[in-house]
Amino acid sequence: MEEEQDKTRPEPLPHDLISEILTRLPVKSLTRFRSVSTRWNSTILHPSFSKSHFHRSATTTAAGGASTTLLLTFINRFNSERTIFSVTIPFNQTKSLPDPTRILTIPGFKHPFVSQPLNGLICFNLGSMCVCNPSTRKFVKLPWTQPEFNAQSPACTRHRTNAFGFDPVSNAHKVLDTWITCHESEIITEHRVFTIGSGSNTWRRIAGGASYLPFNESVCISGQIYFRAFGSLVASESPVLAAFDVHREEFRFFTMGDEAVFYSEESVLMEHDGCLTIVDHQGEDNVLVMWILVDEENGKWVKKRVEIPVMCCEINDRRRYRFAGSTVSGEMIFAEKSLVNPFFVLLYDIKKNEVKKVEICGLTDFDFQFGHVLMNVTSVNEHVESIVSLY
Numbered sequence: 001m002e003e004e005q006d007k008t009r010p011e012p013l014p015h016d017l018i019s020e021i022l023t024r025l026p027v028k029s030l031t032r033f034r035s036v037s038t039r040w041n042s043t044i045l046h047p048s049f050s051k052s053h054f055h056r057s058a059t060t061t062a063a064g065g066a067s068t069t070l071l072l073t074f075i076n077r078f079n080s081e082r083t084i085f086s087v088t089i090p091f092n093q094t095k096s097l098p099d100p101t102r103i104l105t106i107p108g109f110k111h112p113f114v115s116q117p118l119n120g121l122i123c124f125n126l127g128s129m130c131v132c133n134p135s136t137r138k139f140v141k142l143p144w145t146q147p148e149f150n151a152q153s154p155a156c157t158r159h160r161t162n163a164f165g166f167d168p169v170s171n172a173h174k175v176l177d178t179w180i181t182c183h184e185s186e187i188i189t190e191h192r193v194f195t196i197g198s199g200s201n202t203w204r205r206i207a208g209g210a211s212y213l214p215f216n217e218s219v220c221i222s223g224q225i226y227f228r229a230f231g232s233l234v235a236s237e238s239p240v241l242a243a244f245d246v247h248r249e250e251f252r253f254f255t256m257g258d259e260a261v262f263y264s265e266e267s268v269l270m271e272h273d274g275c276l277t278i279v280d281h282q283g284e285d286n287v288l289v290m291w292i293l294v295d296e297e298n299g300k301w302v303k304k305r306v307e308i309p310v311m312c313c314e315i316n317d318r319r320r321y322r323f324a325g326s327t328v329s330g331e332m333i334f335a336e337k338s339l340v341n342p343f344f345v346l347l348y349d350i351k352k353n354e355v356k357k358v359e360i361c362g363l364t365d366f367d368f369q370f371g372h373v374l375m376n377v378t379s380v381n382e383h384v385e386s387i388v389s390l391y
Contacts, residue, residue: 018043069089071085073114079107087100099362122379149188158181164218240254281315288306320336331349343364345380
């Protein structure tokens with residue numbers, strides 16, 4: 001009788017099939033399922049699994065036809081706390097009343113740097129650098145850094161810039177920390193790199209790289225961190241484009257042709273169709289000028305002029321809106337500069353030349369006194385779920 005019962009018992013699913021099913025689940029479920037067994041726990045935490053899970057999530061998001069989740073980061077100018085919200089916008093709904101969710105509030109230093117999301121992770125400057133996975137609500141603070149160069153002159157000034165990158169070769173996230181010392185007419189730069197999840201809790205000093213004064217910006221595309229910089233303290237000198245290879249940990253510099261666009265304070269860096277793109281919206285009203293780097297080796301840029309529909313002219317209101325991030329599909333996100341009620345986000349689709357205006361209500365329901373004065377928007381990006389570990 002017992003043998004007959006054993007024959008009717010269903011065969012267990014192959015573990016490869018279980019792993020494939022798990023990649024289709026949300027992070028909240030995966031976090032619970034880690035306690036099912038030791039094998040499930042090791043599977044979910046394995047780098048290859050987190051890579052497959054994120055790729056599936058990103059592919060589904062980029063394909064459209066589903067809801068869009070935005071990640072909004074605010075910084076409190078009074079106490080320097082950084083608060084992260086997520087909000088889900090229903091598909092094909094241009095004006096919605098979504099219910100925001102507070103993900104984390106992290107105390108720290110009042111610095112505007114917030115990186116673009118890379119495989120679901122974001123990076124902040126909280127005095128010490130901080131890397132966060134909003135999906136798991138985990139974050140790790142990196143050790144404090146300081147310049148080693150000892151300048152004797154009282155006229156010496158120091159600046160610090162940061163960038164966040166991903167190395168597709170080793171599947172590793174890295175933080176680039178740069179201290180710039182302006183000593184008399186000389187620029188001295190010190191570069192350090194921290195690899196997330198490597199098991200080492202120390203920064204590595206990177207030798208080489210020309211001295212420069214970088215803009216407070218960066219974007220990582222295909223393992224390259226791009227930013228603009230001045231090569232000297234001479235005011236008349238044109239900026240250059242810098243690229244940091246995240247895998248080789250080496251710098252390269254390129255000249256740029258049109259100073260009117262490349263030097264503009266209203267121009268921003270972003271990825272467009274896999275290419276580095278500089279977008280300027282400071283010129284004539286209702287026009288975006290795009291410079292697309294189509295051939296990096298030969299320094300070839302293509303200029304594209306995009307006329308924005310008159311009905312969408314709100315994105316030109318720079319007193320109210322600022323470029324705050326982008327979506328996986330390449331939409332530009334313009335958001336209110338401070339926390340107001342209602343809070344509006346404009347999603348501009350460059351390819352379709354369309355703008356969606358989304359109303360986000362409920363942000364001021366949280367305990368932010370005088371939020372319209374104290375809470376500055378630092379970034380708004382599309383959020384793709386990730387189970388990647390920070391350790």
